[in-house]
Amino acid sequence: MESIWYLCFVVILVMVLSVESQLTTGFYSYSCPEAEEVVRSTVESYFNMDSTIAAALLRLHFHDCFVQGCDGSVLISGSSAERNAVQNSGLRGFEVIDDAKTQLEALCPDVVSCADILALAARDAVELSYGPSWDVPTGRRDGRVSSSSEASNLPSPLDSIAVQRQKFAAKGLDDKDLVTLVGAHTIGQTDCAFVSYRLYNFTTTGNSDPSINQSFLAQLQSLCPNNGDPSKHVALDTDSQTEFDVSFFKNLREGKGVLESDQRLWEDSATGYVVQKYAGNIIGLLGLRFDYEFPKAMIKMSGIEVKTGTDGEIRKTCSSFN
Numbered sequence: 001m002e003s004i005w006y007l008c009f010v011v012i013l014v015m016v017l018s019v020e021s022q023l024t025t026g027f028y029s030y031s032c033p034e035a036e037e038v039v040r041s042t043v044e045s046y047f048n049m050d051s052t053i054a055a056a057l058l059r060l061h062f063h064d065c066f067v068q069g070c071d072g073s074v075l076i077s078g079s080s081a082e083r084n085a086v087q088n089s090g091l092r093g094f095e096v097i098d099d100a101k102t103q104l105e106a107l108c109p110d111v112v113s114c115a116d117i118l119a120l121a122a123r124d125a126v127e128l129s130y131g132p133s134w135d136v137p138t139g140r141r142d143g144r145v146s147s148s149s150e151a152s153n154l155p156s157p158l159d160s161i162a163v164q165r166q167k168f169a170a171k172g173l174d175d176k177d178l179v180t181l182v183g184a185h186t187i188g189q190t191d192c193a194f195v196s197y198r199l200y201n202f203t204t205t206g207n208s209d210p211s212i213n214q215s216f217l218a219q220l221q222s223l224c225p226n227n228g229d230p231s232k233h234v235a236l237d238t239d240s241q242t243e244f245d246v247s248f249f250k251n252l253r254e255g256k257g258v259l260e261s262d263q264r265l266w267e268d269s270a271t272g273y274v275v276q277k278y279a280g281n282i283i284g285l286l287g288l289r290f291d292y293e294f295p296k297a298m299i300k301m302s303g304i305e306v307k308t309g310t311d312g313e314i315r316k317t318c319s320s321f322n
Ligand code: HEM
Pocket: 052, 054, 055, 056, 058, 059, 062, 089, 090, 091, 092, 155, 156, 157, 158, 159, 164, 181, 182, 184, 185, 187, 188, 189, 190, 191, 192, 194, 259, 261
């Protein structure tokens, strides 16, 4: 009996190691040594013109990974492509990835994948927003499929905790990963369309969502007036939209979550425990720290269903298949 358990352990270990060893840090050290620097300087130059681009790039990578794996499928243009699904309607930052790719094709043609550029740009975006940095395992190849009908995997701001949990679990991500990754909402903004229904006519009762802090409700109502103005946006972390910090979690604890799905993370005991830990993030204290956990969770997310070796292709242009 003992030997069967041992055998199972070895098989599982080999499976885990083989998945992780598909990507390696410094994959382009010999084939394109400037690759990471080119991505970094490109992201930085756009960031210096408009710091909100950081949030856009981080979200772009997440939306790429949840559909067909992290394979650049979200970058393909075309009316039936993934990028045109309703779930992807607010995505921004495509021009940054295209720009980095153009420079890399001039330096080392057919070497650096668009999927890797996305993963590197997400890391650089976080670092530029005063967040943590990490070594990004690279070696992803670009996919050959991009279909808007597959974007239903993506979470919706109306999803309950059970649905959020199930969508993340389907990608190998647990409760802690869910809370940690959604912590990306410490930067960026949302269209008022994803917020207004909570403010004026929640579940058609004519009231507001009772989980919203009362003073915050007035603030949100002034940011998103009840006139359906499509140009209005609101920060996902109303305390510091461009800083990668823990105020997003502190806000959830106080009923100041902007998206319904974010606020639900505080109400569930398992996810709420993680929110509580991150909200109390004090440098030097032991326990869960958002700035330690975020890089680990990102490396996990960036490894979802990646294509490596001879799978897929290295696109010449990120917005179209070869
Ligand atoms: C349950 C999971 C999630 C839901 C329901 C969700 C939903 C949303 C929604 C509705 C927006 C506003 C979009 C718009 O107005 O166009 C948004 C923005 C954003 N999301 Fe998420 N998200 C989730 C998880 C994540 C994850 C895992 C990441 C990254 C690791 C992420 C990163 C972002 C960022 C950075 C923005 C701001 C984008 C910008 O300013 O352009 N989100 N999210």
